[in-house]
Amino acid sequence: MISPTVFFVAIVSSMLINNIVLMRFLGVCPFLGVSKKTESALGMSAAVTFVMVMASIFTYLLYYYVLAPLEITYISTIAFILIIASLVQLVEMFIKKVSKKLYKSLGIYLPLIVTNCAILGIVEINIGEGYAAEYGVFPGLWVAVTAALGAALGFGLIMFSFSSIRERLDAAEVPAAWKGVPISLVVAGIMALAFLGLGGIV
Amino acid sequence: MAEKQKKNPMQKKKEKAGQLANFTKGIIKENPIFVFLLGMCPALAVTSTLETAFGMGLLVVFVLTGSNIVVSLIKNLVPEEIRIPAYIVVIATFVTIIGMLTEAYAHDLFLALGIFIPLIVVNCLIMGRATSYASKNNVLSSAIDGLGMATGFMLAMMLIGLSREILATGAIGLGVYLPLGFEMTLINTDWYLFNMDIFIGPAGGFIVIGIWLAIFAARGNYLKRKREEERKAWIEQKKKEAAERKRKKAMESAGERA
Numbered sequence: 001m002i003s004p005t006v007f008f009v010a011i012v013s014s015m016l017i018n019n020i021v022l023m024r025f026l027g028v029c030p031f032l033g034v035s036k037k038t039e040s041a042l043g044m045s046a047a048v049t050f051v052m053v054m055a056s057i058f059t060y061l062l063y064y065y066v067l068a069p070l071e072i073t074y075i076s077t078i079a080f081i082l083i084i085a086s087l088v089q090l091v092e093m094f095i096k097k098v099s100k101k102l103y104k105s106l107g108i109y110l111p112l113i114v115t116n117c118a119i120l121g122i123v124e125i126n127i128g129e130g131y132a133a134e135y136g137v138f139p140g141l142w143v144a145v146t147a148a149l150g151a152a153l154g155f156g157l158i159m160f161s162f163s164s165i166r167e168r169l170d171a172a173e174v175p176a177a178w179k180g181v182p183i184s185l186v187v188a189g190i191m192a193l194a195f196l197g198l199g200g201i202v
Numbered sequence: 203m204a205e206k207q208k209k210n211p212m213q214k215k216k217e218k219a220g221q222l223a224n225f226t227k228g229i230i231k232e233n234p235i236f237v238f239l240l241g242m243c244p245a246l247a248v249t250s251t252l253e254t255a256f257g258m259g260l261l262v263v264f265v266l267t268g269s270n271i272v273v274s275l276i277k278n279l280v281p282e283e284i285r286i287p288a289y290i291v292v293i294a295t296f297v298t299i300i301g302m303l304t305e306a307y308a309h310d311l312f313l314a315l316g317i318f319i320p321l322i323v324v325n326c327l328i329m330g331r332a333t334s335y336a337s338k339n340n341v342l343s344s345a346i347d348g349l350g351m352a353t354g355f356m357l358a359m360m361l362i363g364l365s366r367e368i369l370a371t372g373a374i375g376l377g378v379y380l381p382l383g384f385e386m387t388l389i390n391t392d393w394y395l396f397n398m399d400i401f402i403g404p405a406g407g408f409i410v411i412g413i414w415l416a417i418f419a420a421r422g423n424y425l426k427r428k429r430e431e432e433r434k435a436w437i438e439q440k441k442k443e444a445a446e447r448k449r450k451k452a453m454e455s456a457g458e459r460a
Contacts, residue, residue, distance in 0.1 A: 023404050025247035029326055032239060074302070077320040078294040085287050114286070117243050117324040124317050177420035178412075181239065185412030192405040 002139055007146045014150035017199055020118055021158045022192040024125075027118030031159065031188075032181065034109070041163035045156030047109045049149070051091060052119055055084050056148035057141065059123045064137050080123050085114050122151050162188065221346050228350035235358035235411075236418055240327040244318050245359060246407040250370070253379045255363025257311045258318065259356025261304065263349065265296045266328050270348030272296075273336040289332045290323065297322045311379045327355060366410050370401040 020026050027048070034044045059080050067073045092110045096103045113119060126147060131140035165187055174183050234240040241262075249255040272292050280288045301319045304312045312319065322328065331351055336344040367374055377385035400406050 025243050025404065025407070026321075028242040028246060029239075032242065074298065077298055077301070077323060078291060081290050081294050081323050082287065085290060114290075114324075117321045120324050121317060121321055124320055128317065176423055177416045179419070182412045182416035182419060185408045185415065189405040189408030189412065192403075192408055193400070196403065196405065 002135055002143065006135075006143060010143055010147045011150035011153075012201070014147045015154035015157070016195070017201060019154045019158060019195050020122065020151045021155060022188065022195050024121065026121035027116055027155055030109075030112065030116055030118075031162065032184065034112075035159055035163040035166055038160065038163045038167065040109075041159040042156070044109045044112075045152070045159045047113060048116065048118060048155055049152035051084070051088060051110075051113050052122055052148050052152045052155075053145060054091070055080075055087055055119050056123055056126050056144055058083050058087065060126060060141050060144050063127055064132055076127070077120075077124075080120060084119050084123070088114050118151070118155060122148050158191070162191065221343065224343060224346050225350035225353075228347070228352070228354035229357060230354070232351070233354045233358055234327045234351055235355060235362075236415060238327075240330060241325045241355060242411075243321065244325065245362060245411065246404070248315055248318050249359055249363040249366055249407060249410075250402045251367045251378070252360060252363040252374050253376065254311070254314050255359040256356065257304075257308065257380060258315060259352070259359045261300050261315075261319065261322060262325065262328070262355050263352040264300050265293065265322055266331060266352040266355075267345055267348040268296045269293045269328055269332055270336040270344040271341055273332045274339060274341045274344035277337045285337070286329075286333070289329065289337075293328055293332065294323045308379070308381050310381075314379050327351065362407075362410055362414065365414070366401045366406055369398050369410070370406065371397060 014020070018024055021028060021031050030044055030048075035041045062079060062083060063073070063076060067076055067079065088110055092103075095110075126144040129144075129147070131143045131147075134140065135143055162184075166184060169183060169187065178186075228234065232238065235242070235245050244258050244262075248258045269289070269292050273289055276288070276292070297320060300322075301312075304315070304319060331348060335347050339347070364374070374388040375385075376382060376388060398406075401410060
């Protein structure tokens with residue numbers, strides 16, 4: 001039995017302290033590309049959360065129950081990216097069938113997720129952290145999923161706050177050369193500084 | 203087709219110039235990082251020193267050139283529906299190869315780059331070139347395009363790495379991560395009184411890239427304004443000339459009448 005504090009630590013550390021965008025630099029492309037409007041930022045975050053949790057379950061099981069016993073872990077990157085690509089395809093088909101409305105709001109972001117480094121990054125980090133060695137192979141899965149959920153929530157938090165800042169930034173008077181991406185990157189840098197202050201909590 | 207082109211020397215020359223342009227376009231005009239904002243994740247994450255940035259750039263050169271060649275070779279064999287998964291597998295294979303080679307021959311670099319080696323698979327630049335260029339062009343142009351784009355990526359990474367390392371430590375270390383066989387520090391740093399550690403950290407990456415993008419945007423704005431002024435001056439001159447001609451003509455006709 002894993003104590004609840006393990007889950008709490010996993011979720012806080014992957015959401016705030018090792019924030020996926022600002023500290024680990026994963027998923028910077030959607031962070032810069034899709035964060036112009038709050039609405040699309042939230043849609044993207046929801047799609048990422050869903051795919052990230054699903055992908056970490058499947059890849060974890062694949063790694064420890066198929067690749068590791070067969071001693072072919074060196075092809076893990078190829079296997080993981082295939083799993084993510086087919087998962088995204090499945091999710092897209094499923095959502096299309098179940099809810100037209102949800103498909104309309106999430107559908108456009110789903111193809112983008114395949115090449116979103118946040119998903120593959122979190123999956124690789126989950127394996128690299130060695131939860132299986134620490135808590136046992138199957139209980140480790142729950143810690144890995146919790147960490148993935150925390151990372152996805154952290155992504156959503158940053159996407160939401162950054163898109164809100166950017167909407168204000170559009171109305172602000174910015175020197176011509178800094179307009180658009182440059183000032184956004186500096187804003188992101190200042191946000192990263194703020195998140196640096198959270199280090200050492202856990 | 204190729205034989206026909208061989209017979210015509212002019213055409214061959216033209217094609218050669220075309221290939222050179224194909225190579226150089228990725229370096230400035232279509233620079234992946236500074237113009238298209240592709241591959242931002244490694245550009246932020248592994249550019250805290252010049253050497254790691256250079257190492258990452260080298261890996262991308264290898265992967266992008268290799269994947270472009272293979273993709274353009276198999277472009278007619280792959281059905282349209284499974285194009286993207288097929289290309290991803292090609293790219294992932296190259297990334298696995300390069301990851302193993304780095305682990306064996308440049309272990310320090312392997313440790314420094316860490317998770318960002320497998321993440322080359324999802325670098326938007328590589329997938330983008332595979333779908334938008336290599337799947338439509340022949341092997342040679344695809345290889346050159348890949349080489350040029352990846353060189354542009356590498357140079358941009360090195361520019362970011364150089365500025366971050368100098369701002370943070372005031373020096374450039376060589377041979378720390380790459381197996382060069384020697385270790386040295388470029389640039390004497392006695393004059394450098396403050397070490398701005400912020401530039402090694404995550405915040406520094408965002409800020410340095412933001413500053414470089416602003417510099418390039420300022421240069422672009424300046425060139426645009428200059429061109430605009432030149433054009434305005436040219437129009438003004440033409441207008442003046444036309445007015446002059448009109449006046450002359452009027453004078454002449456007036457003289458005739460008189």
